[in-house]
Amino acid sequence: MQREEPTARPRQPWWRLVVVGLVAVAAAGHLLVVTLAALPPNTYSDAARPATSYLGAYFAQNWRLFAPNPVSSDRVVRFQGAYEQDGELVVTDWLDWTDVELDLVRHRLVGGRAGYVTTKLYGPLGSRYRPLDADQRAIADIAEPVEVLGWPTLRRELVAVSDDQLDDRQVDLYLVYDRAAARLATEALEAQHPDRRMVAVRYATRSQGVTPWGSRGEDAEARERARPTPVQRINGWREPLRGTAAERASVRDFWERHR
Structure with a gap:
């Protein structure tokens, strides 16, 4: 009995790989920005404030119950x-x-x-x-x-x-x-x-x-x-x-x- 050769999977279009890569980079960047905005006030969160300003209308985080700014x-x-x-x-x-x-x-x-x-x-x-x-x-x-x-x-x-x-x-x-x-x-x-x-x-x-x-x-x-x-x-x-x-x-x- 002759064995059938497995058919090769079609290659994904190059543009799909590019889109997936861009979405992954954007999602990772957004996750980083949200993390920085949620940190207690410090040198790094202050430096990142210009990049996190777009979150202002939708995301608010403060630490007013805790040090360093109760x-x-x-x-x-x-x-x-x-x-x-x-x-x-x-x-x-x-x-x-x-x-x-x-x-x-x-x-x-x-x-x-x-x-x-x-x-x-x-x-x-x-x-x-x-x-x-x-x-x-x-x-x-x-x-x-x-x-x-x-x-x-x-x-x-x-x-x-x-x-x-x-x-x-x-x-x-x-x-x-x-x-x-x-x-x-x-x-x-x-x-x-x-x-x-x-x-x-x-x-x-x-x-x-x-x-x-x-x-x-x-x-x-x-x-x-x-x-x-x-x-x-x-x-x-x-x-x-x-x-x-x-x-x-x-x-x-x-x-x-x-x-």
């Missing part, structure tokens, strides 16, 4: 809105949304104790604002609600004052968090004022260092006096952003349960 300040995000009444713009009082969210920590023994949104927003709102140059900040810091720009116009003007493509990337990263804060501000303020429709919103970030260790044993008034001076930044006015009906209902329900 929590040392109280951080607050507040919202303010403007609405029309009898042909005039009325500006609301500031809404301390962080305080609303902290009701989960203060009065709820189970569930959601550290997942409030403003703790995730606070750091990026500052770190994405700082790379803007003076001309860009002059555009971003819109001081009057009647001067509010639409989002496409705002981006176009921020980009127009610089020819640097890296600056354009910084503008987009800044607007990712700026839009997120404006959207939460819109829905939180309209939950607080259900009979009003906001025409402009803005946010403020405020940080105050905790009482120094040497003053911890003093009375409440002395401990408060010993705290560092608060640092606050008020962002410019923005065009309101609204989510789906379900998202707005979720924020409204949260407001009613935790205000």
Whole structure:
């Protein structure tokens, strides 16, 4: 009986090998970038920060519960809105949304104790604002609600004052968090004022260092006096952003349960 010779396997097309190789290199590079971004702050993670900036809108990692940089300040995000009444713009009082969210920590023994949104927003709102140059900040810091720009116009003007493509990337990263804060501000303020429709919103970030260790044993008034001076930044006015009906209902329900 004659044995059949095994048939040779067809060779893979060269372009398929190239594609697989490129995908493998890209995946390995992305894994390395994620690892560097997740490390506790050190010389290597600081040096790699420019290469890991694209993760900022999707991936957040901090070590504020542990050395070398544990929590040392109280951080607050507040919202303010403007609405029309009898042909005039009325500006609301500031809404301390962080305080609303902290009701989960203060009065709820189970569930959601550290997942409030403003703790995730606070750091990026500052770190994405700082790379803007003076001309860009002059555009971003819109001081009057009647001067509010639409989002496409705002981006176009921020980009127009610089020819640097890296600056354009910084503008987009800044607007990712700026839009997120404006959207939460819109829905939180309209939950607080259900009979009003906001025409402009803005946010403020405020940080105050905790009482120094040497003053911890003093009375409440002395401990408060010993705290560092608060640092606050008020962002410019923005065009309101609204989510789906379900998202707005979720924020409204949260407001009613935790205000």
